[in-house]
Amino acid sequence: xxxxxxxxxxxxxxxxxxxxxxxxxxxxxxxxxxxxxxxxxxxxxxxxxxxxxxxxxxxxxxxxxxxxxxxxxxxxxxxxxxxxxxxxxxxxxxxxxxxxxxxxxxxxxxxxxxxxxxxxxxxxxxxxxxxxxxxxxxxxxxxxxxxx
Amino acid sequence: xxxxxxxxxxxxxxxxxxxxxxxxxxxxxxxxxxxxxxxxxxxxxxxxxxxxxxxxxxxxxxxxxxxxxxxxxxxxxxxxxxxxxxxxxxxxxxxxxxxxxxxxxxxxxxxxxxxxxxxxxxxxxxxxxxxxxxxxxxxxxxxxxxxxxxxxxxxxxxxxxx
Numbered sequence: 001x002x003x004x005x006x007x008x009x010x011x012x013x014x015x016x017x018x019x020x021x022x023x024x025x026x027x028x029x030x031x032x033x034x035x036x037x038x039x040x041x042x043x044x045x046x047x048x049x050x051x052x053x054x055x056x057x058x059x060x061x062x063x064x065x066x067x068x069x070x071x072x073x074x075x076x077x078x079x080x081x082x083x084x085x086x087x088x089x090x091x092x093x094x095x096x097x098x099x100x101x102x103x104x105x106x107x108x109x110x111x112x113x114x115x116x117x118x119x120x121x122x123x124x125x126x127x128x129x130x131x132x133x134x135x136x137x138x139x140x141x142x143x144x145x146x147x148x
Numbered sequence: 149x150x151x152x153x154x155x156x157x158x159x160x161x162x163x164x165x166x167x168x169x170x171x172x173x174x175x176x177x178x179x180x181x182x183x184x185x186x187x188x189x190x191x192x193x194x195x196x197x198x199x200x201x202x203x204x205x206x207x208x209x210x211x212x213x214x215x216x217x218x219x220x221x222x223x224x225x226x227x228x229x230x231x232x233x234x235x236x237x238x239x240x241x242x243x244x245x246x247x248x249x250x251x252x253x254x255x256x257x258x259x260x261x262x263x264x265x266x267x268x269x270x271x272x273x274x275x276x277x278x279x280x281x282x283x284x285x286x287x288x289x290x291x292x293x294x295x296x297x298x299x300x301x302x303x304x305x306x307x308x309x310x
Contacts, residue, residue, distance in 0.1 A: 003308055003309065005308055011158055011159070012157060012158050012159060012221060012222075012223040013221050013222035013223030013224070013225075013226065014223075015203075015223075016222070016223045016226050016227065017222065017226070020226070020294070020295050020296045021295070021296055021300075021301055021304060022295060022301075023295050023296075023298065023301040023305075024301040024302075024304035024305045024308065025304075025305070025308060028308060036202075036203060038202030038203045038204065038205075039203050041202070041203065041204045042203060042204065055159065055248075056248060057160070057248055080307075080308050082304065082308070102307075104304065104307050106304075108222060109222050109259070110221065110222045110251055110252075110254075110255050111251055111254075112251070112254045112255060112257070112258040112259065113251070113254040113258075114251075116251075117248075117249075128307060133258070144299075144300050144303040144304070145296065145297045145299055145300025145303065146296065146297070146300065147226070147296040147300075148226065148229070148259075148292070148296075
C-alpha cells in the first residue's frame with residue numbers, strides 16, 4: 001500500500017542531500033517541500049511546496065515558517081516525514097506527531113563531529129534519528145549509511 | 149569548459165571568500181570569474197557576480213566551469229562530486245561570524261580528503277591554489293551515481309513501509 005510521504009528540507013546542501021535519497025520513496029505518494037521555488041525543476045512530477053525558511057540564527061522567523069509548514073501538512077496529510085534538516089524539518093515532525101505521523105531525521109553529512117543542534121532535539125520528536133557518520137552512532141542514533 | 153565559478157552558499161554572508169576571489173580576478177584579467185555572492189555585503193569590482201542562481205543554473209555553472217571555488221558546504225561539495233569537477237574550498241569560521249558553528253572545519257577534515265577536493269587554509273592560500281589548480285587540475289572527483297548508496301535508501305524505504 002502506497003504511503004503518503006512528505007520529504008522536507010531547507011535549501012542548499014540540505015535539499016541536495018534529500019534528493020539523493022529519492023529512491024527510498026519511489027512508488028509512494030511523495031510530496032516535496034523546500035525553500036527555493038527553483039528547486040521544483042529537480043523533483044520530477046510530484047507535488048511540490050515551498051515554505052519560508054528559518055534557522056536558529058534567525059529564530060524570529062519561526063512563526064512564519066511554522067504557518068507555511070502547517071498549511072503544507074494540512075494539504076499533504078503525511079503518514080511519514082523524511083527530513084535532512086534543518087530546523088523546518090524538525091518543525092514539520094513536531095506538528096505532525098500528534099496526528100500519528102512517524103518521522104525520520106537524517107542528520108546532515110555536514111555534521112561530522114557532533115550531531116547538529118536540531119538533530120540533537122530530533123531525538124525527542126522524531127521516531128528515528130540517523131547520523132551519516134559511523135563514529136557518531138549512539139544509543140538512539142543509528143548509522144544506516146550516507147548520501148555520498 | 150572555461151573560467152572559474154565561485155559560490156559562497158546561500159544562508160549567511162561570506163565576504164572573505166568573495167573578496168579573495170575578486171582580488172584573484174583582478175590579478176587574472178584574462179580568465180572569466182563569476183561569483184554567486186549570496187547575502188554578502190561586498191560587491192565584486194572585477195569579477196562578474198550574481199546574488200543567487202536558480203538551482204538548475206547553479207548546477208550548469210558547476211558542470212561548465214574549469215574550476216569550482218566554494219565555501220566548505222555539503223551542497224557545493226556534492227554538486228562538485230556529481231559533476232566530476234575539482235573543487236577548491238575555504239571553510240567558514242565561527243570566530244569570524246561566518247557561521248553558527250565550526251562544522252565546516254570538520255567537513256574539511258573528514259570530507260575534504262576525498263580525491264579532487266582541495267581545502268585552502270586562508271585567503272592567500274586560496275588565491276595561490278586557484279592559480280595552481282587552473283594550471284593543473286589534478287585528479288577529478290570519482291564520478292558517483294545521482295543517488296545515495298542503495299543499502300541506505302533501502303533502509304529508509306523499510307522505515308517508510310513499516
